[in-house]
Amino acid sequence: MALKMADYRTPLFNDWCPGCGNFGILTAVQMVLVDMQLEPSKVAIFSGIGCHAKMPHWVKAYGIHTMHGRPLPFAIGAKLANPDIEVLAFGGDGDGLGIGAGHFVNTGRRNIDMTYLIHDNGVYGLTKGQASPTLKLGLQTKALPKPNINEGINPIALALASGYTFIARGYAFDVAHLKEMIKRAITHRGLALVVVQQPCPTYNNINTKDWYGGEDRIDPATGKPVPRVYKLEDTGYDGVVRKPEEAFPKTVAALTKAQEWGDRIPMGLFYQNELVSTYQERLSQRIADYLQNPPAKQVISDAQGRSLTSIDRMLDELKVT
């Protein structure tokens, strides 16, 4: 029987603030799971700490709510030990680009076949509205006593520099498009990042839904708002690397696009390169049967509890009498 949205929902009360962008992300994720007909027990969702981190509790799948900034290490450990699991890691902007920035960067080097979503709203919600690492310099969201003294990190550019092989941006209130981005991220062969722009109705009174939607800029010709977000696909932009020699120019193009912010904010796929070997492939070079026989599937003892592992070769090497 086909799996439906209801099969991925839990009966728990959802305590995100009304109007929170997280609702759009949650819905998009559940829609992807329906679309791909992924069995709940085939999927593991990892999160850090913060508003985003409650996500796994509202999805019916293996849900691992970890520590602040640490969803990636947990997710990597699980994925490498059991590569059959579809691993989705969720992080906040503070979680993934502040306290967990080291993991963000180093995960890029590994190109493990999994998906990482960053909920980017520019503020720390659960601790009452401090500036997150993506909030731009000089902005003063409503809980800040003074304007932001730091420049904001550009997560797309950082991901490019770190080696992510799929980099996309979605918008929490364009669920249909976000769903497509997440689906492409999951099907991508290698490490995929989706940065999701998400209004925080409680603490970010600058980058609001109206702001993203351009409600403050009415086109005099049509009388309609001119949204700040636009889709890269609509402009003929193509970030997919199909030949090795395209990798460099497409990286440069993506980096250029990543600089756009303010009046025009690009959404969609910035960069994708499936020509890079995945970590699983690299491991298979060292451990020939890794994919068939990963750590989680190895039998280590017989029925009597005797160890099956032979260390004879190593002991032979050390033998002196």
Added chain:
Amino acid sequence: MQSMTRDDFIWMAGGPQGSGVDSSANIFARACCYGGLHVYGQREYHSNIKGLHSYFHIRVSPEEIGSIASRVDLLCTFDADSVVRHIWEVSQGGGIICDTEVLGKRIMEIPTLSASFREEFQKTLDEKGIKPETVGDLINEVKKNGIKIYPVPYLELLQGLGKEIGEEKLSKLTIMTNTMALGISFGLIKYDKKFVNKAIEKIFEKKAKLISTNIVAFSRAYDYAMKNFGDSGFSLNPVETDEKRIYLQGTQAVALGKIAGGCRFQSYYPITPAGDESEYLEENQVFELEKEGISQAGGSIIVIQTEDEIAAVNMASGAALTGARAATSTSGPGFSLMAEGLGWAGINEVPTVISYYQRGGPSTGLPTRHGQDDLRFALHASHGEFPRIILCSGDLDECFYDAASAFNYAERYQTPVIHLTDKALANSSRSCRIFDRSRVKIERGQLLKEDDVRKKEYKRFQITESGISPRLPLGTPGAIFWNTGDEHNELGHVTENPMMRTVMMEKRMKKLELADKEIPAQERVNFFGDNDAAVTIVSWGSPKGAILEAMDRLRQQGHKINFLQIRMMHPLPTDYVAEVLAKAKKKIAVEGNYSAQMAGIIRERTGMDMDYFVLKWNGRPMTSDEVYDALLLIMQDKAPKRQVLMYGT
């Protein structure tokens, strides 16, 4: 085996880091092992890549030995620094091998000797009333005390060697100096060349071209020593043995225990002295499994170098969630970073194993030197209360078996296990009986399979009588569960409900009581010596070897004494410890830290205080001699309550 009264012989190689001290020592030790002798070696080095002083202390005996001693019989030096630094350690009747070229070096101008060393050294000279200017002067002074000097014209010997092997470039020959020093050493103790040749063949087995030239170099130096130096007073004779032995260092013992114990995932961040373990695992990451008596492919371990220790511990926990046995390995500074992750594993009941090699702290402390100062930290790291199990190995044999059983305890009680060792264990290399895999048991605790959960609601944190909730590997088809670092309900969802908090805490903490009840004393302590003795030594970790030897000497002299070695510090086998201590009139704590941390834990659990403390925290392992001296004073009622051991260079 030698003309002295002792039945052991101590050789030491000293030289600048990167000059081949390690490989010389390795050949020396192996050659002794091949002759049926037992070897115990301890490597000491600075936090430096090239140039600063390092040395390797190798003790050889027909009997098994477990520690270094406070002397050197034959000091084999590769520079002037090594002569000066170790000169007072050379025993009466012992000898010093040095390059003739160092004799003219002015002591106070040796650049690698630190200002503080020079000051101390000057003080020693003043006390002795001597004023040597050069290394040669210094050597002449110790000669008066019966120490023999063997100056070797290495340059001349190398030129001779060059002629024989057809190599004229001196730069290509100088790397042979170490092998020549071995030739001199073995020539002086008249040890059979064939064992050394075998060791050279083994060490250079991957560089076959070097074998013959090294054997020639060794042999020429050996003959030179025989011809020019006469009797050294020592001779090292091989002994027959049927015992199957291996020669290895502590980090290898732990790694092998992990592999045999079914560990299939190891994450780590490079740190001294833990790093060697992970490198050895990675080198040997593919291995065979034995099924129905047939060896076949199929065994492997993923070894992943992470960006930091935070990632290391959490990756191990992530892997452990899937049912794979998973571990990480670190030392003090790394474990400090792991503290939060340890708590996560605790509250989520994940069987993560942490191999923890202590070194001198706090902060960077003594990065390459020994210490046992992290016991309290291992016991209390991370905020909040959760069960953990702490194993403390005392020698390489225990390192192997404990590394394997750590996973059994972790899985049976679904809680993190810290396997606490130290630098002295990590970097001691010794001969020991070959490890017996058939003694490695695998106990996975209550681990569910797909069939057990089909069509049932699975509660990962089900409240049970024992506190243990049957565990399901993440990814098992047909079921799901949640984990969270927040307090949670039986399903693993966040809760702040006061009743659930009370019950869930109790459930988790009960597992520690269960472990305490179920794990027999023989897995948690070792008891040595006289049952009815009035004197009891209590210790943990690497001092074991030195204590056993010191105790043997005392018992041979008629003293009654026993030794309680604690191998599981948490949960402490409190009743057993209290029972042993209740019989003792003199209770002596021996440990490698300032504040007697183990003694504090014992007092906390049993209410019993130690009468004497033998402590050491100078960054060097305890020697059997200094432990003996300290214990003897206690036996003679001449000891202060607290004795601080100082030996070491």
